[in-house]
Amino acid sequence: MTRATSPAQPLVEAPDQSSRAKRSYTLLAGCVLAGLIFLLALVSLFWLPYATDDTSGGRLTGPATDHLLGTDKLGRDLFTQAMTGSRIAVEAGLGSVLIAAALGVTLGVLTAFAQGWLDDTLSAFLDILIAFPTLLLAMLIVAARSATLGSAVLAIGIAQSAVVARLVRILVKRVLAQDYITAARTSGTSWPRIVAGHVLPNIWPTLVVNLALQFGLAVLAEAGLSYLGLGAPPPSASWGRMLQEAQATFTTAPAGALAPGILLVLLVIGVNLIADGLRDTLDPATRRRRA
Amino acid sequence: MTLLDVRGLTVRTADGRTLVDDLSLSVAPGERLGVIGESGSGKSLTTLAVLGLLPEGMTATGSVELGGTQIVGASEKRLTGVRGRDAAIVFQEPLTALDPLMRVGRQIAGPLRQRRGLTGGALKRAVAEALEQVRLPEPGRIARAFPHEISGGQRQRVALAMALACEPKLLIADEPTTALDVSVQADMLALIDTLVRIREMAVLFVSHDLAVVAKVTDRALVMKDGRAVEEGTVDEIVRAPREEYTRTLVASARKLESALAPRSAR
């Protein structure tokens, strides 16, 4: 038997550290992309190139110096619409996620603590809510109230809260099984204090990442609903509505559809990148290794 | 001829920490070697390196020759050929070593079909035999059970049966009894001892527990911080440890044992 010459392998260039660096680039890239949209949304609150109902620009002009993205079929400035659309998208994302977080965390924590029949009932309720189509929920809410951004956000928020609740339930159960919870109990810590002091801090990182993802989904859902006419009513220009209005003239004047489409993609990719980047930056163990 | 020949094995993490440092050991066919070390000593990584199973991001340098095959730097295809045929491993926690969603019988059948080309009735008989030889009661019932449906001791026996199924020349056992109750541990150690003797297999037995290692092997290597501290017969190591670290280790074990020993001697 001849001995194979030992194939001394060169050490791989610390991929661990470079991947960590990559992660912080991910976060940065995400912040830049999403930040761009947030900036547009913020500026739209104070300044717009044209009024939203200004139809003086001529119809479907195409990009020019006075109308950066051109005008739509009614002569309204597309850039103005894209800006108000950004505002609506951000509002929709934040509003839905706030509702989803508030409702979802409360429900999730409650179901994690529930036992026996109560646990079964609450779980079944969540499963139904998850299976219930957001579209149908939105139609019901619009029927009960009216077609506004608020109705759309409420529908999306409620639908997402079920998903968040189920995640929170699993996360809380996992934390409750830890010995430090038993230690807290034998130290006389009350349940509310255990939830606030041990459970929430420990589920927080995973929750935040998930909520960032939900933000992206909410933005998409709002665009979908307003495309169907279930979102903010005219003249407020949501991206979904812009897409819908530009659909007929897409071949002749593509800017009307491309602008909201691209902005939508940028925002969703942006928040997803942020979610990715957040994943480890929130862990004290990785924080230490970085230092 | 040696069955396992490790020369200057060094395992490093991606960020350059050395976890196993210039380790050399050899096991002849039919020989039993114990590796003793505490957590972080690199003993488990050594066993993984022997089978080319190091976790991602870790790199091995040096030479590990198993049954004439160079493991360090070998292709995955080559390694698959070696694993099972030349060496098989039993881990500490049988629950993680077994697929939770597959019935025990099918898990044992896998390697038997692959290695020995058995099918149909022959395969079924081989599975039953494999379960019987590790002294599992009601092999029929166990074969149909899922891993979570049997006890920890039974799971470890199943894992042992899987490791032995392909009749490897070397059995690697990494803390195989640490997760078990004392009385179950005693049975398991006796079982490993007998089965290995019958098959004239070599054993690389890894544990933090000197007394457990002493039950199975006659030669042992003490590891600390990735390095070999001392090597010799178990008797030598226990009776006349040469190195400071080994002395501490033996003294600690003795101290705990002494609390029990004089009283039970009465």
Next chain:
Amino acid sequence: MTPAVEATTPVLELDDVALRYRGSTAPVLQDVSLAVAAGHSLALVGESGAGKTTLLRLLLGLARPTTGTVRFDGEALRLRDAKLMRRFRGSVQCVFQDPYSSLDPRRRVGATVAEPLRSLGIDSRRTAAPKVAEALERVGLPADAARRYPHEFSGGQRQRIAIARATVCDPRVLLADEPVSALDVTTRVKVVDLLAELQQERGLTIVMVSHDLSVVASLCERTAVLERGRIVEQGDTAQVLGDPAHTYTRRLVDSVPRLPV
């Protein structure tokens, strides 16, 4: 009834306790009676499934027996009696087996150790600090440990942190659930020594659940052997482990692997 037994009331006592989980036919514990005398140490020995953990939960006031009584200082333990439970929690503390699961990874060690003081309303954050420092020092940890996170410590150090938490409020009883079985042999000896020291210097009553007979033998005066939810044998540790009366105990003792002489 001998006067010697009558003289002191046991700190913790189980009186003919049985526990059966909802929906299961076989009880986890049955006919269990035992008493923990103040200042003495008791080991509960048995293998997995013997009911050790359940017994511990009863002694910790985390579960209620199906029948029978748990007594604390001679008084029946009522889990809903907030005042009694507060006194109980301040007197009975616990150290767990897994030093990784028993410390909240997102809390600084100082806050973890201070938890009993804060939760029992004994101290504010400020007044707790010196007691925490003292407790950490007592278990042999550096003073700056309080500002660090659990992941910066080894398994043995983490177990010391857990012991500091369990002793910071000056309890009378320390329940320990396999306190050293997750540790290396050398660390194990040190932690056993620490527990013995606490027991002697502070007159701590220790109740330890363990399957490790050598640890039991080095730490506890009395031993109760548990098999399938019943106590099969109890008495002085030397007697029980040295000359087992029950076959199960004998099998346990004989199973302990020993070093070649």
